[in-house]
Amino acid sequence: MLVSTFAHIQLLKNALARQIDGAFIPPTMTSLSEYIRQLPPDGATATAASERLMSLYADLRQHAWLKKLFSARRNTDLLPLAEILLALSDELTQAMLPSLKASPDAGYARWQAALEQLSPVARNLLSDETQLVWTIWKSQLDASDANVIRYAQMMRLVQQVEHIQQPLFWISPVAPDAMEQAFLDAYGARQALTVLTLDWHAHSVHSTYAAAWPEMLVDEMDSAALSLATPPGLKLHAAQNMEAEARAGAQTVIDWLQQGKTNIAIVAQDRVVARRIRALLERAQIVVADETGWKLSTTRAASAIAAWLELVAARAETVGLLDFLKSPFVFADMADKAELVMVSEIALQRAKVLSGWEAVSDALTAAPAAQKMMTLLAQQAAGFTGRKTLCEWIAATQQMLVTLGMRDALQADAAGAQLLQLLQDVAQDCVQVGHTFSFAEWRAFLNLQLEAKAFVQVNQDKRVVMLPLNGARLRSFDAVLLVGADAEHLPSQPMETLFFANVVRRELGLATRESRQRQQLRDVTELLSANDCVVLSWQAHKNGEPNPVSPWIERLELCLARACLAPLAKHEVQIAPRHLQPTPVLMPAPAAPQLLPQKLSASGYNSLVACPYQFFATRMLGLSGIDDVSDMPEKRDYGDWLHKILAQFHQTLQEAPVPLAERAPLLQQISDRIFAHELDKSAAALGYYARWQKAMPAYLEWIAERESQGWHFVLGEEKFEKLLRWEDGEIVLHGRVDRMDENASGERAVLDYKSTNQGALRDKLRQGEDHQLPFYGLLSGTALSAALYVPLEATRDKIKEVEAPDYEVWQQNLEEQIVRNMQAITHGAPLPATGPEPVCQYCDVRGLCRKGAW
Structure with missing residues (x-):
């Protein structure tokens, strides 16, 4: 007894046991593939799929006309084409091999007859493509073709039972293909043969389904003789959105389990919704056995390999580098990995490193351990260059996995172990492939392998299974939930059929769009007929637009309405409410006298004034956000560059x-040197360079005017510290002063550069919330007669400083405020999150204070 899949073997045994109702010796039950494997070896070895693919690709890339024909910009664009050609060759072999064996000339005649179905214009336009398909197919038809070997083995099975009595029962939910039909014809000529398939005549199908979907039948239907009835176990559920569909689906499965159902199926027409349902059920500690699995490329293990390939291709692009290091599979056995990654991230962000192994290493000079880690990565990346055979590329990948401590971590992960096995299998399969490939070609090939491989997690709990629609063939369940019963997913979107129109595919005996949809409609009908409880759900709205239900369901409802029957029942879901105890969220106001910082800067005190909680989090707890590495310079970078230029x-x-006449060339020379370094890292700095060029003449004019008033430069970019004491405490004030000037009388003034205009600085002083200038006065240690903001952006081609009024009084008031506030913190004063919205808008710790939740 030959069945389609291993899952059907146990189902068949159970069905026989129920019929016999006693002990019995079952007949031999197996699948055709397993039956073939029982044959003694005959020496024939099929070419592995990966070997076929890369050998064909190596041949295709030699022909420039192919790239032009298919608009391929690079060689790797031909790799999917090779995959499509091989799949089409396999289809042709399965459909036409039996007739070729009977008559070698029959294949070409059938080919020409199929092409005759095209119009002369279309046939002329597609002549190159059809000739390519014919050539590739004929080149694959050799003794090492897997389908040729399989067909020969099927015929050996027939010969094996020539002289013994071995009747065969062929059980399948679908009609046999050409090769299987040839096998059955040959077997039936020698032995007793019983073919059991689903009966799609009108009298064997539920009358309502036959009336609604007559195209699935094999005979004409007499609609007048049909006695229609509303299917009692079929219900519909139209959800408002994806999350609503997922929640309703998860609750439905939970309800079924609570009702005692132990064999539940989730048919995943919409895989996105199905995976969300799975996540919700796992949150409820209900494990779903996914028989379909998901692409190996979507697993964490595969993403680590993909991240490495991207890192090599992008030459240590910083964001990709940090993402790769944060993978749990990378340096999994390194105890201080998290600390090294954090140190690396901060150093690369501060150095504005965008990419390049040398630049990365230079930025980590002060962190030898992190630098050593990056050197190790760079050494491995150096091995992914040049042209190599597939076996050499796999060897380089295996070496990288061992060196970076990834192999053991991958082996301990279910998907990772499957990935390692995939690499090993490809290495064994492609020993005979002598062609060499570039890194880009190896990367494209590996991505195709990961996309084609499905990862199925082993699960012993089979109460809830997730499967595709065709996975439910010849199976019945206590209850079935089909998600994605909308027009987008049911029927499924048609597969692209390159090279051939459907009319040609029909003549060649290949699957067409109509035949696929017809089979899927039969699968739906079988699902509804074989199960007493089925819920079809879909999203009634997507992205704010109505999302129509499947046309098959609409036709079924229309059929019931015409017969004046009750409509399909609506599935109602009741999610049990949960009563939560409300806990009001209050504004945080921590008190931490023991965390009073030992040092205080001008920006730190401004933070205290702006928002006490921000001061608590950043200065007392030492928390800070890490900026994203960006190739776009910011305004603060521009300010730093101007400070360097003016200091020099x-x-x-x-x-x-x-x-005076030689100052402009000197300033230009220094500016060019500073900006040249920045332009090497990012061309976006050119805008700031042009901005400074416009302001330079005005700045030189302002210097000359200031010198004419008797002021001259004394110091710049110098650090100061001052100990500030009070009765029961002290703190060190510290900061870096941009510039100090002195006049002939010995008076000094502090100047602070600002990369903005005069009007903005006047507003800044008028608001009185920035205490930077008086803070510098407290730091200086000497009396200052004035404090000035110097705008480095000209207004009407002039630069004019903005002087702080009542500077001495401001300094005295600031000192008293600092002492008073520091004393209050020491005595346990709360530090509430009272910052205004302009401060909160750019605050790094807003997520801690949770403003907006209170």
């Missing part, structure tokens, strides 16, 4: 006087 410029003037 004025120090040069201080060391040796430079005439």
Whole structure:
């Protein structure tokens, strides 16, 4: 007894046991593939799929006309084409091999007859494509073709039973293909043969389904003789959106389990919704046995390999590098990995490193352990260059996995173990492939293998299974939930059929769009007929637009309406409410006198004034956000560059006087040097360079005017510290002063550069919330007669400083405020999150204070 799948063997045994109702010796039950494997070896070895693919691809890439014909910009674009050609060759072999064996000339005649179905214009346009398909197919028809070997083995089975009595029962939910039919004809000529398939005559199908979907029948239907009835176990559920469908589906499965159902199926027409249902059920501690699985490429293990390939291709692009290091499979046995990755991220962000192994290594000079880790990565990346055979590429990949500590971690993961086995299988299969391939070709090939391989997790709990529609053939369940019963998923979207129109495929005996949809409609009918409880669900709306139900369901409802029968029942889902105890969320106001910082900067004190909670989180707890690495310079970067330029410029003037006429070339030379370094890293810095070029003449004019008033540069970019004491405590004030000037009377003034205009700085002083200038006055240790903001953006081609009013009084008030606030923190004063919205908008710790939830 030959059945379609192993799952049917146990079902068949159980069915026989129920009929016999006693002990019995079952007949031999197996699948055709397993039956073939029982044959003694005959020396024939099929070419592995990966070997066929890359051998064909290596031949295709030699022909420039192919790339032009299929608009391929690079060689790797031909790899999917090779895959499609091989799949089409296999289809042709399965459909036409029996007739070729009977008459070698029959194949070409059938080919020409099929092409005659096209119009002369279409036949002329597709001549190159059809000739390519014919050539590739004929080249695959050799003794090492898997289908040729399989057909020969099927015929050996027939010869094996020539002189013994061995009747055969062929049980299948679908009609046999051409090769299977040839096998059955030959077997039936020698032995007793019984073919059991589903009967799709009108009298064997539920009358309502036959009336609604007559195209699935094999005979004409007399609609007048049909006695229609509303299917009692079929219900519909139209959800408002994806989440609503998933929640309703999960609750439905839970309800069924609570009712005592132990054999439940989820038919995943919409895989996105099905996976969401699975996640919700697992949250409820209900394990779903997924018989279909999902692509190996979507697993964490495969994403780690994909991240490495992307890292090599992008030459250590920083974001990709950090993502790769954060994979749990990379350096899995390294105890201090998390710390090293954090150190690396901070260092690369501060150095503005975008890519490049050398740049990455240079940025980590102060962190030898992290630098050593990056050096190890760079050494492995160096092995992924040049041209190699597939076996050599796999060897390089295996070496990388061992060196980076990934192999053991992957082996301990179910999907990772399958990935390692895949690499090993490909290495064994492709020993004979002598062609060499580039890194891009190896990467494209490996991605295809990961896409084609399905990962199925082993699960012993079979109460709830997830399967495709065709996986439910010849099976019945206590209850079935089909998700994705909308027009987009039922019927499924037709597969692309390159090279051939459906009319040609029909003549050649290949599957057509109509035959696929017809079989899927039969699968739906079988599902509804074999199960007493079926719920069909879909999303009634998608992206704010109505999402129509499947046309098959609409036709079924229309059939019932015409017969004046009750409509299909609606499936109602009741999710039990949960009563939660409300807990009001209040504004956080921590008190932590023991965390008073030992040092205080101007920006730190501004943070305290802006929002006490922000000061608590950033200065007292030491928390800070890590900026994303970006190739776009920000305004603060521009300010840093101007500080460097002006510091070097004025120090040069201080060391040796430079005439006014020679200052512009000097400033230009320094500016060019600083910006050249930044432009090498990012061309986006060019905009800031042009901005500074416009402001330079105005700045030189402002310097000359200031010197005419008797002021000259004394120091710049210098660090200061000052100990501030009070009765029961002290704190160190610290900061870096942009610039100090002095006049002939010995008076000093502090200047602070700002990369903005004069009007914005006036508003800043008017608001009085920035205490940077008086803070520098407290740091200086000497009396300052004035404090100025210097805008580095000209207004009407002029730069004019903005002087702080009542500077001495401001300093005294600031010192008193600092002492008072520090004393309050020391005595346990709360630090509430009272920052205004403009402060909160750019605050790194807003997620901690949870403003908006209270």
